[in-house]
Amino acid sequence: MMSDLDEAIELHRAALLLHPPSHSLRSNSLNNLAISLRDRFKQRGMMSDLDEAIELHRDALHLRPHSHSDRSNSLNNLAISLQDRFLQRGMMSDLDEAIELHRDALLLRPSGHSDRSMSLNNLAISLQNRFLQHGVMSDLDEAIELDREALFLRPPGHSHRSSSLNNLALSLQDRFHQRGIMSDLDEAIELHRDALLHCPPGYSGRSTSLNNLAISLRHRFLQRGMISDLDEAIELHRAALLLRPPGHSHRSSSLNNLGNSLQDRFEQRGMMSDLDEAIELHRAALLLCPPRHSHRSSSLNNLANSLQDRFEQRGMMSDLDEAIELYRVGLLLRPPGHADRSSSLSNLANSLQDRFRKRGVQSDLEEAFSLYSQLSYLSHAVSRRRLNAAKSWAASADIFNHPSVLLAYKIALNSLDQQVALLSSSSHHFDVIREDVSSLATDAFSCSVRRGALTTAVELVEQGRAVFWTQLARFSTSLDELSVSGDAGMVLAEEFKRLSFCLRNAFDQSEDQSPQIRQLTMQWDEVVSRVRMLSDFSRFLLPPLFSDLQKAAEDGPVIIVNAGQHSCDALIIRSAGDPVHVPLDIKQVEVFEFSSEFQTLAEQFGSSDYQLTLVGILRKLWNDVVDPVVRALRESEVRPGSRIWWCPTAEFTLLPLHAAGPYEKGRDNLSDIYISSYTPTVATLVRARQQISRDASSQHFVAIGQGNPVEGKELKCVTPELAVVARHVTPVISFTSLEDGDATVEGALDALDRNQWLHLACHGMPHRTQPFESSFAMHDGPLMIKAIIRSNSQNPQFAFLSACHTTVGDKKSPDESIHLAAAMQFCGFRSVIGSMWSVDDEVAREVVSAFYRKLIGGSKRLDCTGAAVALHKAVRSLRKKNIPLEQQIVFVHIGV
Structure with missing residues (x-):
């Protein structure tokens, strides 16, 4: 009863008057009054009570010096009150001070101290709160370690073990949301299971524990798609709902959680009974969220979503009409500035479009696009x-x-x-x-x-x-x-x-x-x-604006090749004027099939002779895509022998545009007409052009070779290849070599930081599903993309990646160009040579020898802007030798 708390505060004030500054019990009186004021603040929310409590705790702490037996309690009490004030006012100085006080208290509660687990727990909570404000992962990592130690000190049977299990689980869930490491989520689920065992039937916190476990299982279902996780989440939500009967403060939350999980299961299994039940649950939740309730807009939206789903299944217009009305009411509760306004706009617009398709009332369609247009005024x-709402708008408008x-x-x-x-x-x-x-x-x-x-x-x-x-x-x-x-x-x-x-x-x-x-x-x-x-x-x-992007075409045209749902096109960007449009007589589905056919073929290169099949693909590529572009280039007076840059999109990124041609006697292939380079984006090429090369005397060249990696077959030509590189470049640039035992991950990264020119001869290992784990095989393990992009290269110029599959990325997201060559580009290398598929190591040695000979020529200097021409000439010299066609065209140039 509040009257009891008020009376206790007055009694503590009276006791404090009896304990003047010099009295031995004054610190106890200060502390007792402060704790009572903090309790009243939690009941009534009056900030003046909390502010006074903090000042009293400070005074008590001042009276308890470092040698005082109760100093750790004073540190802890002041820290907790400061954290409470932070949660109210959001002042980071309060939270930072609380963390330092909790650290001091923990030092006074060493191993064996009865209150050590409490201090560990309090410090972990404060660090987790700071993580939620600043996003510094070290705070969350430390909180997790503190939670682990606290849990260790609260073995089975400890009265606070379930609390520690829950705290650690929630911290691991936070880290999962940040880093996406499934093991964190898996462990959180097991901890929630253990916590639930400590909350037997009749325990006051059992419904919360059931709810926490169910939410974690639903998260895992959304990641892995295991329906058993969703089934279990549903049963747990049902159990939690039983413990939250009519009148319970959290009943609407449980109704909502169960309804959402049932709707998820309907989307997986299509059982109408799940959807019907979800609708009834959402109706019940809405009744518990009357006007002005903080969750009313979410409840309206959930019920409308379920009705929209049922309309799509059964076609009952009454469901659609009701969904539209619910969306309208929900939108009124999400005014401009509301984080969910974009979802409400999109949901209502989509439902109106559905009704337009059924009834043909033009005003529904006009209203839908009027709603979509509001997205352009929302905060950026x-x-x-x-993002999802804007995608829906674009698709509908198209x-x-x-x-x-x-x-x-x-x-x-x-x-x-x-x-x-x-x-x-x-x-x-x-x-x-x-x-x-x-x-x-x-x-x-x-x-x-x-x-x-x-x-x-x-x-x-x-x-x-x-x-x-x-x-x-x-x-x-x-x-x-x-x-x-x-x-x-x-x-x-x-x-x-x-x-x-x-x-x-x-x-x-x-x-x-x-x-x-x-x-x-x-x-x-x-x-x-x-x-x-x-x-x-x-x-x-x-x-960037087009005027900025056009700078990419200063040394030759850039050709964007695109496959869209409604048309396939090429645009030629020139150094002046508007782009030139080249319609392509091929459909998107044909490009997908064509690309898939070529990828299947490329995976088999080297196992047998596929030259006739390859020539057929290169001819089709010429007829449908490249020849129309070449004709447009000639009309634009781009002279034979000029350089051109291909910027393919989507599945076009997986096709060897540079090697297209009729492959008939008396007719020129593309490589006989122009010198091809690639760029993943136009802006990438602009940036590469803007980087200025320093004086050659300050540049350094490193050749890294690994013919005997931890995994993978031996590459016998690596040593001869590095010797060839050394012979050509030593007279013109400072040169070092790392080979075999010296070609380690750390050694390679150090070389990237110190050298402007790089030649890398080793196995390339693409990772098709996790492209950031694509790597080069070093002596002690893989040198991964995610390590390369953290390197700090100084004015890098050129990289020759004499390895397999260095321009191969994620098939599901080819436009992202997450591959080894792109990682080198991001590190700043202006010019890169990579491979589109497997490279024969003997062929690689011959190409490398011819390339550096052509690059240096009689000038006795290195210039990365000459790399494309040098590669072009080196590959042409291979035509006279009995080398398979796929090996003649495997290397490509990227950049300036």
Whole structure:
């Protein structure tokens, strides 16, 4: 009863008056009064009580010096009160001080101390709270280790063991959401299971424990798709619901959780009984969320989603009409600035389009696109919800040929761009790319071309491809430049990094609207706006314009080749003027089949003679794609012998455009007409051109060879190959060599940091499903892409990757170009030679010898801009020898 607490506070005040500053019991009185005030704050929420408690705890601590037996208790009490105030006011200084106080208390509670587990637990909670604010993974990692130690000190039978099990599980779940390591989620589930055993029937916290375990199992189902996890989650939610009868404060949450899980199972198994039950549960949850309830908008949306699903199954217009009305009411509860407004706009628009298809009422379609258009006014600091809504808008506008279609694609690609920016230091970024990019960029390109907006086509396709590399390049460059642009720039760079961390964590932790997300979004917007006001940063976080991208064509045309749902096209970017459009007489499905056929063939190269099949594919590639482009180049007066750059998209990235030709006597193949290079994106080539080579005397060349790796067959020609490289380049540049036992992962990374020119002869090991684990085979293990991109090369110029499959990435996301050659490009190498499939090591040695001979020639100097011509000449010299065609065309040049 509050009257009892009020009376206790007055009694403690009276006792304090009887214990003046010099009294031995004053610290106890201060502490008792402070604890009672903190208890009253928790009941009534009056900040003045908490503020006073903190000052009293400070006074008590002052009276308990380092030698005092109760000092650890005073440290702990003050820390807990400061943490409570942080949770109310969000002042980081309170949380930082609480952490330091908990650390001091822990030092006074060494191994064997009865309260050590409590101190470990308190410090872990504070660190986890700071992680949620700043996103510093070291805080979360430390919290997990502290939780583990606390759990060890609370063995089976300990009264607080279930609390420790739960705390560790929740921290591991947080880390799973950050790093995506499934073992963290698996362990969290086992800990939740153990915690549930400590909450037997009749235990007050059993429903919470059931709920926690069910939520973790649903997360794992969403990752692995194991229906048994979802089935168990549903049974646990049912059990939790039984413990939350009518009148229970968390009943609506349990109804909602069970309804969502049943809807997930319906989507997997298609059992209408699951969907019908989900609808009834959501109706019951909505009754418990009356007007002004904080969860009412979510409850309206959940019920509407279920009704929409049932309409799609049974076609009952009453379900669709009710869903539309629920979406309308829900939208009113999500005004501009609400984190879920974009989802509500999209849901209502989609339902209106469904009703238009059924009834043909034009006003439904007009309203749908009016709703979509509101997405263009929402804040540009976004969540996945806005990205999905913008994709839905673009797809619908394309289907209905609505005039907003190009704006829709721009908004969708901007949303993707900014979403990946927020995830730039999270393991989630590539999952987002795989799930959300899909054909967004290629469809945007195709749509723009069909509407004659050729420069827009270039801008949009550029924005939606290789977004991983684009973000890394942007943030490693722009923020560095911002930091050194002056005091204002340095402050803004640090603030931008901090807010990006906080926003990413807020989106990961919350599926509902929260004041924290609204506040962080506004702060993020403000910082971006202030950065753009600085000189030279007006386009900060904005994609490049066509005028910027056109600089890529300074030394020769760049050809974008694209396969869209409605058309396949090529655009030729020239150094001046608009792009030239080349329609291609091939359909997207044919490109997919063509690419698949070639990939199957390439996997068999070297096992037998596939030359006739290969020639057939190269002829088809010539007739359907390359020849029309060549004719357009000739009409644009691009002279034979000139350099050209291919920038293929999607499945075109897997095809050897450089080797296309009629392969008939008396007719020229592409390699007889032009010298081909590739670039993964136009902006990549622009950046490579802007990097200026230093004086050759300050450059260094390293050749790394590994013919005897831990795994893989022996490569007998590595040593002769490195000797060939040394013979050609030693007279013109400082040269070192790493071979066999010296060619380790650490040695190679150190060489990347110190040398501008690199020749690498070893096994290349692509990883088709986890492209960041693609690697070069070193003496002591794999040198992976994720290690390469962390290297700090100084003014790198050229890399020859004499290894297999160095331009092969993830088949599911070919536009991302996550492969070994691309990693070298990101490190700054302006010019790279890589391979499209397996390389014969004897052929590699011959190509290498001819290449360096042609590159150096009579000039006795190295220039990376001559690499494409040197490779072209070296490959032509192989035609006179009895070398299989696939080995003549396996090497490709990328970059300047």
